[in-house]
Amino acid sequence: xxxxxxxxxxxxxxxxxxxxxxxxxxxxxxxxxxxxxxxxxxxxxxxxxxxxxxxxxxxxxxxxxxxxxxxxxxxxxxxxxxxxxxxxxxxxxxxxxxxxxxxxxxxxxxxxxxx
Amino acid sequence: xxxxxxxxxxxxxxxxxxxxxxxxxxxxxxxxxxxxxxxxxxxxxxxxxxxxxxxxxxxxxxxxxxxxxxxxxxxxxxxxxxxxxxxxxxxxxxxxxxxxxxxxxxxxxxxx
Numbered sequence: 001x002x003x004x005x006x007x008x009x010x011x012x013x014x015x016x017x018x019x020x021x022x023x024x025x026x027x028x029x030x031x032x033x034x035x036x037x038x039x040x041x042x043x044x045x046x047x048x049x050x051x052x053x054x055x056x057x058x059x060x061x062x063x064x065x066x067x068x069x070x071x072x073x074x075x076x077x078x079x080x081x082x083x084x085x086x087x088x089x090x091x092x093x094x095x096x097x098x099x100x101x102x103x104x105x106x107x108x109x110x111x112x113x114x115x
Numbered sequence: 116x117x118x119x120x121x122x123x124x125x126x127x128x129x130x131x132x133x134x135x136x137x138x139x140x141x142x143x144x145x146x147x148x149x150x151x152x153x154x155x156x157x158x159x160x161x162x163x164x165x166x167x168x169x170x171x172x173x174x175x176x177x178x179x180x181x182x183x184x185x186x187x188x189x190x191x192x193x194x195x196x197x198x199x200x201x202x203x204x205x206x207x208x209x210x211x212x213x214x215x216x217x218x219x220x221x222x223x224x225x226x227x
């Protein structure tokens with residue numbers, strides 16, 4: 001149980017492209033989803049927390065207009081990297097939980113490479 | 116701000132050895148602490164979660180301890196196997212928020 005699916009697993013695209021990443025909870029309802037970013041040899045860093053039906057809460061230093069998060073249903077959250085640039089290249093991982101105080105279950109991540 | 120440190124950064128052991136991975140955190144006001152496993156290019160698999168009121172958790176060959184007052188946790192792996200090779204991440208959730216604060220991980224290689 002508690003399976004989180006993230007798609008796509010790998011994206012390579014040109015600078016200026018917008019990229020959408022999906023995070024789905026397959027067998028449970030996720031009222032809360034988290035988006036993390038991991039640079040090579042660095043820790044995972046939380047980017048934003050999204051609750052179903054409300055606006056996402058972004059961590060300090062994360063541009064909300066750059067990283068658009070939508071959590072329109074209890075099983076799906078999307079992260080759109082708008083007008084991506086090479087410095088946005090990273091490993092993006094989502095997690096989902098049935099509530100803010102519940103354990104987070106992670107997807108397999110998306111490797112984003114901007115040329 | 117919660118800072119999480121993991122030592123060692125990398126570890127190589129022969130199969131069958133028992134080993135200990137260390138995690139330390141700066142703010143003892145934690146809600147829980149979690150150990151994850153990450154395989155190359157993959158997401159995270161939760162191994163053990165210790166609530167702030169607990170001292171340890173066990174699952175199979177894994178045992179995690181928590182000493183909140185000293186800001187430390189250890190992950191003990193008994194009778195290591197090549198399949199245990201992965202990066203092990205320690206994550207702390209503070210009382211002040213919902214975010215998980217991760218260490219940089221310990222990269223473990225178990226050789227046959």
